[in-house]
Every structure is written in C-alpha cells, then in structure tokens.
Amino acid sequence: MATGTYEIHFEAHIEDYLVNQVKEYNVVSPKEYNKDLCVIPSEIIAFVKDTQPEKYKALQEQYGDNVDMQIVNNVARNLSKNKTLHVLHNKVKDRGQALNMVYFQPANNKTPEHEAWYKQNRFAIVRQLQYSKRNTNEIDIVLFINGIPVVTMELKNALTGQNHHNAIKQYIKDRNPKGEAFLDFKRCLVHFAVGTEKVFMTTQLKGDSTFFLPFNQGLENKNDNGFATSYLWEDVLRKDSLLDLIQNFISVQTDKDTYYDEKTKALKEKTSTKLLFPRFHQRRIVNRMLEAVRKDGVGGKYLGQHSAGSGKSNSITWLAYRLSGFYQNYTDDKAMFDSTIIVTDRRVLDKQIQENIRQLDDTPGVVAYIDERMTSQDLKQAIIDNKRIIVTTLQKFPVISDTIAKLPNKKYAVIIDEAHSSQSGDAAGHLRKSLSLEVAEELEAKNKDLDEIITDEIKSKGVQKNISFFAFTATPKPKTIELFGTVQANGKKEPFDIYSMEQAIKEGFILDVLKNYTSFKRYYKIVKRNVIPDKEYEKKKTVQLLGSYVDLQDHAIEKKARIMIEHFVAQTQNEIQGKARGMLVTRSRLHAVRFKRKFDDIMREMKLPYSALVAFSGTVRDDETGEDYTEANMNNLQGKTSIPEALKLPKFRLLIVANKYQTGFDEPLLHTMFVDKKLGGTSTVQTLSRLNRTTKGKDSTMVLDFVNEPEMVQEDFQKFYGKNYMEEEHQTDPNALYDVQSKINSYNLLYENEIDAFADIFFRKGDNFEKLQPILNEVCHRYEEELDEEQQTNFKSDAKSFINLYRFLRGIITFTDVELEKYYVFLTALIKKLPYIKSRMPLDVLGEVELHSYKIQHKYTSDLELVSGDGEMEGMTPGGGGHKPEEELDFLTNIIKVLNDTFGLDLTDDDRVDFEKMKDRIYSNDELMSFFNQNNTKDNIQEKFNEEIDGELLNFINTKLEFYNKLSEDRANTMFKRLWFNELYDTKVRGMAI
Numbered sequence: 001m002a003t004g005t006y007e008i009h010f011e012a013h014i015e016d017y018l019v020n021q022v023k024e025y026n027v028v029s030p031k032e033y034n035k036d037l038c039v040i041p042s043e044i045i046a047f048v049k050d051t052q053p054e055k056y057k058a059l060q061e062q063y064g065d066n067v068d069m070q071i072v073n074n075v076a077r078n079l080s081k082n083k084t085l086h087v088l089h090n091k092v093k094d095r096g097q098a099l100n101m102v103y104f105q106p107a108n109n110k111t112p113e114h115e116a117w118y119k120q121n122r123f124a125i126v127r128q129l130q131y132s133k134r135n136t137n138e139i140d141i142v143l144f145i146n147g148i149p150v151v152t153m154e155l156k157n158a159l160t161g162q163n164h165h166n167a168i169k170q171y172i173k174d175r176n177p178k179g180e181a182f183l184d185f186k187r188c189l190v191h192f193a194v195g196t197e198k199v200f201m202t203t204q205l206k207g208d209s210t211f212f213l214p215f216n217q218g219l220e221n222k223n224d225n226g227f228a229t230s231y232l233w234e235d236v237l238r239k240d241s242l243l244d245l246i247q248n249f250i251s252v253q254t255d256k257d258t259y260y261d262e263k264t265k266a267l268k269e270k271t272s273t274k275l276l277f278p279r280f281h282q283r284r285i286v287n288r289m290l291e292a293v294r295k296d297g298v299g300g301k302y303l304g305q306h307s308a309g310s311g312k313s314n315s316i317t318w319l320a321y322r323l324s325g326f327y328q329n330y331t332d333d334k335a336m337f338d339s340t341i342i343v344t345d346r347r348v349l350d351k352q353i354q355e356n357i358r359q360l361d362d363t364p365g366v367v368a369y370i371d372e373r374m375t376s377q378d379l380k381q382a383i384i385d386n387k388r389i390i391v392t393t394l395q396k397f398p399v400i401s402d403t404i405a406k407l408p409n410k411k412y413a414v415i416i417d418e419a420h421s422s423q424s425g426d427a428a429g430h431l432r433k434s435l436s437l438e439v440a441e442e443l444e445a446k447n448k449d450l451d452e453i454i455t456d457e458i459k460s461k462g463v464q465k466n467i468s469f470f471a472f473t474a475t476p477k478p479k480t481i482e483l484f485g486t487v488q489a490n491g492k493k494e495p496f497d498i499y500s501m502e503q504a505i506k507e508g509f510i511l512d513v514l515k516n517y518t519s520f521k522r523y524y525k526i527v528k529r530n531v532i533p534d535k536e537y538e539k540k541k542t543v544q545l546l547g548s549y550v551d552l553q554d555h556a557i558e559k560k561a562r563i564m565i566e567h568f569v570a571q572t573q574n575e576i577q578g579k580a581r582g583m584l585v586t587r588s589r590l591h592a593v594r595f596k597r598k599f600d601d602i603m604r605e606m607k608l609p610y611s612a613l614v615a616f617s618g619t620v621r622d623d624e625t626g627e628d629y630t631e632a633n634m635n636n637l638q639g640k641t642s643i644p645e646a647l648k649l650p651k652f653r654l655l656i657v658a659n660k661y662q663t664g665f666d667e668p669l670l671h672t673m674f675v676d677k678k679l680g681g682t683s684t685v686q687t688l689s690r691l692n693r694t695t696k697g698k699d700s701t702m703v704l705d706f707v708n709e710p711e712m713v714q715e716d717f718q719k720f721y722g723k724n725y726m727e728e729e730h731q732t733d734p735n736a737l738y739d740v741q742s743k744i745n746s747y748n749l750l751y752e753n754e755i756d757a758f759a760d761i762f763f764r765k766g767d768n769f770e771k772l773q774p775i776l777n778e779v780c781h782r783y784e785e786e787l788d789e790e791q792q793t794n795f796k797s798d799a800k801s802f803i804n805l806y807r808f809l810r811g812i813i814t815f816t817d818v819e820l821e822k823y824y825v826f827l828t829a830l831i832k833k834l835p836y837i838k839s840r841m842p843l844d845v846l847g848e849v850e851l852h853s854y855k856i857q858h859k860y861t862s863d864l865e866l867v868s869g870d871g872e873m874e875g876m877t878p879g880g881g882g883h884k885p886e887e888e889l890d891f892l893t894n895i896i897k898v899l900n901d902t903f904g905l906d907l908t909d910d911d912r913v914d915f916e917k918m919k920d921r922i923y924s925n926d927e928l929m930s931f932f933n934q935n936n937t938k939d940n941i942q943e944k945f946n947e948e949i950d951g952e953l954l955n956f957i958n959t960k961l962e963f964y965n966k967l968s969e970d971r972a973n974t975m976f977k978r979l980w981f982n983e984l985y986d987t988k989v990r991g992m993a994i
Contacts, residue, residue: 010157010196011127011140014233018125024239028124028144035133037076038182043122043147044072048099051117055097062095070094075101075148083186084148085275088246101146104247105240107335108327122146123239131182137174142188143237149182150189150246151237158196167193168200168212177205189250190277197221197228203275214507215280236283249278249286249318251359260648267645276356281306282315285497289319289470292496294328298336298411299465303484304472305495305724308689309509312472316342316415317356319470323413324366324388337413337468339383342391344417357389367391383410416471418664474501474689474720475682478873481726483812491728498723502868510692513673514717514864516702519710520563524550525853525900528892532848536889542842546849546899551587551676552594553851554624560706561598563856564674565654567704569608572672573653577697580671581647584656585687587677587707589616592658593629595676599656612654615643615661662687668695675705684708684716706856714864719871732875734809737820740802740878747795749782750826758829759822776833783834796834799827801878808876848892922948932988941989945981 018025032040045068048056060067074094078087091098103117124144130136143151154167171191177183185204193200193212198221200212221228235241253276261268278286285304292302306312324340357367368382370392382390471484476495485493504510526546528534550556564584572580586592596614603611613635620629637646646652647667655661663686670691679687691701705713744750758775761768787795806824922928931944 007140007155007157007160007162010155010227013227014141014153014155015125015127017233018123018237022238025123025125025143028126030126030129033126033129033131034072034076035131035182037072038131038149038187039072039076039079040124040126040144040147041068041072043124043144044075044101045147047101047120047122047146050120050122051103052099055099058097059095071099072147075099079148079187080181083184084150084189085186085246085250085252087148088145101148102243102246104243107325108332109330110333118243121239121243123242132180134179139175143242145242145246149187150242151192152188152190153192153194156193156195162195164193164195164198164200167195171202171205171212172208172210175205176207178207186252186275189246189275192232194229194232199229199232201277203277213279217280219503219506245278245283248322248360249276249283251276251356253314253356253359258645258648260650267641267648276314278314278318279311281497281499281503282311282318285315285499286318286322288497290322290326293323293326293336293413293468297328298468301469301484302471302486302496303476303480304470304497304499305474305476306472306497306499307474307501307504307510308692309504309694310474310499312417312474314356316417316472317360320389320413320415321357321360323415323470326413336411338386338410340389340413340415341383342389342415342417344391344393410466412467414467414469416469418473475685476724476873477682478726478875479808481724481873482732482808482875485726491731492725493728493731494723494725500722501717502721502866509694510689511694511698511701512866513688513691513701513703514714514866516700516861517710517713517864518702518704518861519859520704520706520856521859522550522556522706522903523853523855523857524556524851524903526550526849526896527852528896529848529850534891534893535848536891537842537845537895539888539890539895542845542892542895543899545842545845546895549846549849550851550854552591553854554594554598555851556854557591557594557598558602559854559856560674560676561595561602564704565599565602565606565608568654568672569606572702575671575698575700576669576695579669579697580653581667581669582654582672582674583661583670583690584612584654584674585662585677586656586658589618589620589658590622591676592616592656593620593622593634594624595656596629596634599654610651610653612656613643613646613652614656616658617660662690665690666693668693668698671698671700672702672704675703676707678707679713679716681716682720684713685720688713688717710859710862710864714866717864718866718869721866722868722870724871724873726873726875730872730874732805732809732812732877736876736878737802737805737809740798740805741820741823743798744795744802744827747787747791749779749787749795754779755822755826758826762825762829772829776830779830780833780835792834796831799831803827803831805876805878845892849896929988932984938985938989941985942981945984 015025015027019027028040028043032042034041048071056067056071059071063070071094075087075092078092082090088102091100093099100117103114103121105118106114109115122145124147126142126144127140128138129142130138131142139152140155141153142149143153154170156162156164156167171193175183175191177185181187183205185206189203191202191205192215193202199215201215202210202212204210215232217231221231223230236245253274255272255274257270257272258267259270260266285306289302289304292300304312304315306315320340320342323337324335326336327334328336366388368378368385368387368390370379370382370390372393379390379392469484471480473480476484481493481495484496486496487493501510505512564582568582572582574580584595586595592614593616596612599612615631618630621627622629631643635643635646637643643655643661644665644667647655648669662683667690670693673688673691675687688703691703754775758772761771783792783795803824806820925948928944928948931941
C-alpha cells in the first residue's frame with residue numbers, strides 16, 4: 001500500500017497537523033463518545049474542572065458522587081433543547097450555578113483571568129466516529145470543543161479516484177438526520193465535504209434536499225507545497241479561527257419571504273430559519289479588513305468588489321459587528337471607533353442587517369436604525385450617544401453636517417453599501433465634514449484668518465484621518481476605484497478584496513444572464529406630408545426627434561408588444577414551474593404608459609388570465625389620449641399592496657418599468673427581460689442583473705433586446721467579469737486642475753478681487769450672504785456682454801469640468817491649495833446664475849411627417865460568451881471645452897431620405913402602415929371635406945365622418961384583415977375616429993394648423 005494514496009492517509013495528515021505540528025488539538029478515542037448524549041463526557045468535565053473549579057465544587061456538594069454524570073446530562077439536555085450555538089454563547093444553569101461551556105478570546109488584556117480561561121478551551125479531534133446507535137456508520141473526522149461536537153468532515157483523496165462530490169453524496173445518502181440527534185439541525189455547526197482539490201460545506205443535513213455551498217479560496221485552490229485544500233485545517237479550523245467563527249460569524253438567521261399561497265389565494269409571509277456559516281470570501285474580507293485597520297490605524301479606505309450573489313449584506317453585518325467593538329492593540333483601554341455607521345443609498349433600509357446583528361449580540365440599543373420615518377435629529381443623537389452601530393441613508397448627512405462637525409475627537413468606521421460615484425460629490429463631502437474633528441471651531445471662524453478658515457474647509461471635506469471607509473460594490477466605476485482602491489507596489493489601484501462575477505456564476509450563486517440573448521432590429525420608413533412645403537431643419541436634432549417619434553407610434557409599440565407577449569405566452573410563462581415573471585424596460589415614462597395600455601389591449605384580446613403592472617414616478621400626461629396617468633390609476637392595486645408584492649400574485653406576470661426597479665430589485669421569479677431602452681456601462685450590468693437571482697426550478701434566463709447591440713452588452717459585462725483596476729498612468733492627475741483653471745482665466749471673465757470678496761463672505765458664514773449676489777450678477781453681465789455664443793458654451797463647459805474634477809479630487813488629494821478652494825466655491829455658485837439656453841428641438845417637424853412602414857426583425861439568439869480576465873479603467877480627464885457644433889441644416893426630405901436609407905432596408909408593402917392609404921382617400925373625399933364648415937353642427941359633421949371611416953375600413957377586409965379587426969374593436973374604433981376627427985375639425989372649421 002503506497003503511503004499517502006488512500007483516504008486514511010488524508011485523515012492522518014490533517015490529524016498530524018492539528019495535533020503534532022500546531023499542537024492545538026488532542027486526539028480522543030471514539031470510544032469516549034457517548035452516543036446517547038452526543039458529547040464526550042470526559043472532555044466536558046475536564047474543561048469545567050480546569051476553568052470553573054469553584055462551581056464544580058459547589059455542584060459536587062449537591063450531587064455528591066454523581067456530580068460528573070449530572071453535569072454532563074444537564075449540558076446534553078441543553079444542547080438537545082437549545083442547540084449548540086446557544087449553549088456556547090450562553091451559560092448552562094445548574095442548581096444555582098451558571099457554567100460556561102466555552103471562553104471566547106477577550107477584546108483586550110484587561111481581564112487576565114479570562115485570557116487564562118480562553119487558553120484552557122479543550123479542542124479534540126476524533127477519527128472514524130460511530131455516531132449512531134442504529135448502525136455502524138462512521139464520520140471521518142469530528143472536531144469537539146470542550147466535549148461538544150461542532151464540525152464534521154468527510155474526506156476523499158483524489159488518488160483513490162474520488163473527490164468532494166463523493167463526500168457530498170455520502171452526506172446526502174448515508175447521513176440521514178431523521179432520528180439521529182448528532183445530525184440534528186444546529187447540533188453540529190458545519191459539515192465539510194473535503195477533497196484534496198475542493199471543499200464544500202452545509203449547516204443542515206436534510207437528505208436529498210441538502211444543499212452544499214462551495215468553500216474555496218477562488219475558482220481554484222492552489223498550494224505549491226501540499227494539498228490544495230490545506231487552508232481548511234491550516235487556517236479555518238485552527239483554535240483561534242474556529243472560536244472566532246463561533247463568536248463573531250456563525251448565527252441563526254431568520255428570513256421572511258412573501259409568497260402566494262395557492263390554497264388561500266392570498267399573499268402570505270413565510271419564515272425560514274437557517275444556520276449561517278460564512279462562505280470563504282465573506283470570512284476573508286472581514287478578517288482582511290480588520291487586520292488592515294489594525295496595521296494602518298484610522299483613516300484608510302478599503303473596497304470590496306463583491307459580485308451579486310456574494311452575500312454582501314451578511315458580509316457588511318459581520319464587518320460592522322466586529323468594527324463596533326474593535327481594539328487596535330490588545331493593550332488598549334478604548335475601542336478604536338466611537339461609532340460604526342452603515343450608509344446606504346436605499347431609502348428603504350434593509351432590516352436584515354439589524355436582525356443579523358441582533359443574532360450576534362442581543363444587547364438592547366446596539367443598533368440605531370435611522371430610516372425615512374426618523375429625523376436628522378435622531379441621527380444626530382445616535383452619534384452623540386456613541387451608538388455602536390448606526391444604519392442610515394446618505395441623504396441624511398448633509399442636513400446635520402454643521403452640528404456633527406462640532407463633536408471633538410471622534411473616530412468613525414463608515415461602511416458604504418453599494419459604493420457609487422456619488423461618494424465623490426457634495427453629499428460625501430458633507431459626510432466627511434460631518435464626522436470630522438477638524439472643523440469644531442466653526443463658531444470662532446469669524447476671528448480667524450481667511451486662509452485658515454478655507455484650509456479647515458478643505459480638510460473637512462477631503463481625506464479624513466478620523467474616518468475609515470469600507471466600501472462594497474459589484475460594479476465599481478472608475479471614480480470608485482480611485483476613491484477607495486488600494487495602491488499596489490507598482491502604483492496600480494485595485495479593490496482590496498474581490499469576489500468576481502465569474503466566480504459567482506461558476507459557483508452557481510447567480511445565473512449568467514447573457515445566455516439565451518435575443519437581438520431584434522427595427523426597420524422603418526417615414527414620409528413627409530405632401531401638403532406641407534419642404535423646409536430646412538437642424539439635422540442632428542431632427543434625426544433624434546424622428547427616431548423618438550417612430551418608437552412612440554402606436555404601430556411600433558404594438559409590433560413590439562405583440563412580440564413580447566407572444567414570447568411570454570409561448571415560453572416564459574412555462575418556466576420556473578409555471579411561475580416565471582417578465583420585465584419590460586422602457587426608455588421613458590411616456591413609453592411605459594403607452595406600452596401598459598397596449599399590453600392591456602392585447603392581453604384582453606388574447607384572453608390571458610393575467611395582466612401587466614407598470615412602474616414609473618409622478619404623473620404622465622399623454623397628449624394622444626388627453627389623460628393623466630399614474631402608477632396608482634393604471635395598476636388599480638387594492639389596499640396597501642406594493643408593486644413587488646403584487647408581482648407575486650398570479651394575476652400579474654409582467655412588469656413594465658421606466659427608471660424604477662432597474663437596480664436593487666431582487667425577484668427570483670424574474671426570468672425574461674424585454675429591453676427597449678439604450679443601456680451602457682454599469683447600467684447594462686445592473687439592469688440585466690435583475691434576472692440573475694436563483695430559485696428552485698430556475699436554471700435559465702432570457703433577454704429580448706430591441707435596442708442595444710449585443711457586442712456592446714457583451715463588452716459591458718466583460719468589463720466587470722473579473723477584477724477592476726487602474727494603472728498609475730491612467731489615474732486622475734491632480735495637476736490637471738491648474739490646466740483647467742488656466743483655460744478659464746483665458747476668458748478674462750473672472751477677477752481676482754471678486755473671487756476674494758466672494759470667499760470672504762462665503763467662508764465666514766455670517767449674516768450677509770445677500771452680498772454674494774451683486775458679485776455674481778456683475779460676472780453674469782460680463783458673460784453676456786463680452787463673450788459670444790461659442791465662448792459662452794466653452795466657458796460653461798470648462799467651469800463644469802473644473803467643478804467636477806475638484807469635487808472628485810478633494811476626496812483623494814492630500815495637498816491644500818486655498819486658491820483652488822476659492823475658485824471652486826465661486827464657480828459652483830456662478831454656474832447656477834449664468835443664463836441657461838435650452839437646446840430647442842424642432843418639434844414642429846412632427847406635424848410634417850408620418851410613419852409609412854415599420855417592421856421588427858429577429859437578428860439572432862445566442863449565448864454572449866464571457867472570458868476570464870480583469871477590466872482596466874481610466875481616471876478623469878478634463879474635457880477640451882464644449883465647442884458648440886455648427887448646426888448642419890438640411891431639407892426635411894433629405895433628412896428623411898438618410899433615415900430611410902439607413903433604417904428602411906428590406907421593407908415591403910406588407911410592412912406598410914395602412915393609415916396612409918386611408919388618409920389619402922379621406923383627404924381627397926370632396927363631399928366629406930365640404931361638410932367641415934361652420935354652417936354644420938359638430939355632431940352632423942362627426943356623424944358623416946364616422947360613416948365614411950366605416951366605409952373605408954371595409955376596404956381592408958380582404959387585404960389587411962388583422963388591421964380591420966383591430967380598428968373595428970369598440971375602444972380602438974372610438975379612439976381612432978375621435979383623434980382623427982378632432983384634428984380635421986380643428987383644421988377645417990376652427991382654422992387651426994395641423
């Protein structure tokens with residue numbers, strides 16, 4: 001038998017490391033294990049005697065010779081009733097004594113006796129444990145803490161032809177938890193299926209329903225000096241690490257999900273409980289960030305690029321909990337941070353963070369939860385009171401920045417949930433200022449030298465030595481990398497920790513939404529109305545306007561809507577065990593309204609048992625119908641049911657959105673997305689990623705895209721597939737500010753004495769702010785009098801470039817330039833005062849054209865493949881001025897010809913929009929036209945008009961039966977006639993132009 005080639009040798013290797021090399025575990029014979037009580041009695045008694053001799057003696061006086069048996073039985077009874085985690089976190093009460101069953105590592109050395117007890121925890125390794133009284137099944141390795149089982153491991157050696165899959169199968173098929181107290185949920189804290197190449201784990205065995213999670217360092221485990229999975233026993237299962245996991249990570253999590261109950265025909269809330277054990281990357285990022293803070297001190301910035309599916313909320317929870325009581329040095333008397341603040345852009349905060357922390361520490365008042373219902377005063381008080389953990393939104397910080405700035409000598413850990421580029425703007429500047437100890441003397445500012453005041457202002461909004469930032473995002477923008485990225489030895493900036501989209505997809509935590517990607521292209525022709533003379537228009541704006549005009553036409557919307565609904569009926573509705581949902585992403589609120597109306601018509605026509613919801617903000621006026629639309633009056637939801645809740649009901653299967661629910665909306669039943677909006681960059685990834693959540697029965701997704709080029713979509717996803725980074729030479733150059741400043745000075749518009757006067761008023765924060773207005777008005781006057789239109793455009797562009805660049809750089813620069821700060825505040829105010837010239841769109845062109853032909857053509861359906869690799873990013877580069885392009889004019893007929901040559905390929909008579917023919921005949925009907933005069937009543941005219949229209953419709957029975965049927969429907973017929981009649985009546989009778 002060759003040494004090292006069998007499973008038993010794998011066991012022996014792990015045992016040797018833990019017992020002989022690091023000397024943290026003792027070998028205990030499986031015979032010491034009590035199958036009835038599921039503990040090792042000798043280990044329990046030895047631990048209690050060593051660490052709590054007085055309590056043991058007190059119990060001995062009561063129990064006499066049976067004391068050991070009574071203690072063990074009581075511990076086992078508590079384990080059976082309350083489970084292992086509760087017993088380890090709480091004491092076992094027995095006849096007036098409260099026995100600790102474990103001692104966790106103290107935060108500092110101020111309790112020497114606790115430190116001594118911690119060292120006396122007993123770690124035991126048992127091999128080939130026969131855990132059952134029913135059979136002789138053996139588990140390869142079981143780890144015990146003070147006689148209580150916490151970890152089981154089934155091992156497989158690749159050299160025997162087996163791997164972790166075989167270990168998983170063994171757990172599922174041969175480790176039945178029914179009737180086995182040892183395998184009962186929450187008795188052992190984790191079960192590892194360990195191969196020599198991969199590790200998987202679960203916290204709950206439940207037969208064929210058991211779900212194992214990967215517990216690997218990355219897509220591959222690498223070790224040049226031994227087993228690829230050696231990190232498990234050389235790191236995770238070490239004494240300090242395992243106790244840290246039990247104390248600070250492992251928790252019981254209760255999830256609440258809303259679902260539709262088939263029996264009661266109503267929404268119900270389902271509560272599920274799981275034992276939460278961190279995945280490898282979650283434990284890694286928390287521990288790495290803590291070690292970095294211990295080494296770097298306060299003031300650092302750390303970015304976790306963790307993909308969707310990474311369990312970001314739990315990672316944030318664990319990090320916040322640890323930071324809230326973190327001591328930089330073991331000898332410190334005071335925790336490192338006064339408060340740990342979780343900042344999120346979500347106005348409706350996820351209470352899961354609060355609930356998860358409560359599982360780790362149920363001390364009342366640990367978490368201050370400042371949501372929309374609470375005021376800025378509540379947030380202010382929470383910070384003043386040094387609440388350990390504060391959860392709030394970014395929007396609340398500017399309101400209280402002046403008050404909080406007066407708090408001296410405070411240190412903060414700020415965790416940013418989903419770090420966006422807004423962190424480089426004014427809101428984040430207020431955040432940095434509000435937590436800064438360097439502007440506490442604001443009330444005394446009037447007596448300071450102006451340069452001192454401005455220097456303080458720069459420091460308060462810039463890099464802060466009293467705030468540590470911990471940012472999390474799946475799709476970092478270049479600004480995010482620059483603000484929070486870690487500088488490498490070669491000057492490159494990259495995330496502090498990475499759990500990539502590639503790893504999340506390949507490990508099965510999210511789906512690849514680029515599989516089954518279907519692309520459509522629209523083709524159309526426009527004609528100019530013959531009665532309108534040809535005129536010149538600005539070419540670029542007209543092309544843009546006509547493209548939008550085409551996509552808002554009823555014919556175009558109907559074509560797309562029918563493709564979408566027919567696809568949903570034929571395919572999507574059958575997915576996810578018949579529960580799949582679909583989402584249509586539109587380009588505007590008006591598009592959403594019109595699609596909703598069209599969906600309603602078609603779905604009624606098809607007699608579908610479900611309908612569509614629509615989501616958009618505010619009120620939309622549609623001139624086509626002359627009505628106002630809101631979410632409420634279009635969805636007609638009863639009671640307090642929200643749109644996300646309503647989508648779970650069987651009567652709603654589709655959701656039409658305009659700028660809502662494209663981020664942060666996690667509905668696992670969402671299977672298909674119809675895209676009718678131009679996407680790009682992070683918006684591509686964030687929008688399509690609404691589909692990637694997994695659920696039972698969901699193994700695929702589908703995208704039907706009517707607008708975007710598949711190559712562009714693939715490129716956007718590829719950029720965030722791996723790690724994002726920025727080379728040193730591509731990072732934003734702070735000295736570029738001086739270049740932009742020089743360009744602005746070249747206009748001879750700004751005078752130094754005016755900037756100084758403005759700064760003297762602005763920064764002293766007195767009561768004479770009204771005196772700022774004359775200064776700005778004078779500059780605005782020169783702007784209008786001395787600069788021509790092109791110079792005005794260029795000045796505005798350069799000023800905005802300076803403002804954006806400075807606003808961003810002050811979050812990362814360490815130098816102080818008072819003149820730049822003066823310049824910044826002056827330009828920020830001035831840009832708001834300069835006259836705004838709205839770009840006029842040639843809207844009258846819409847009355848001169850009609851849609852002639854239109855079709856949607858399927859290009860192809862394919863998998864857009866992503867390849868392993870990282871995404872390089874570039875920093876900010878000041879623009880070269882906003883030179884106003886020469887307005888290229890052209891006649892409308894020529895503009896239409898260019899559009900038709902581009903988009904009118906392969907169109908036939910079958911694609912013609914048939915309103916044309918009918919309108920030509922109606923306009924040339926002299927008898928009808930003669931009725932439109934002031935001598936006839938409006939009712940008489942309309943009656944004649946309707947009669948002629950009905951006659952015209954009969955012409956389409958043979959050639960366009962579908963078109964005839966559509967226009968013959970009561971609702972469509974009435975609306976069609978009404979709109980056309982009003983147009984003619986206004987023109988012929990009231991003398992209004994079309």
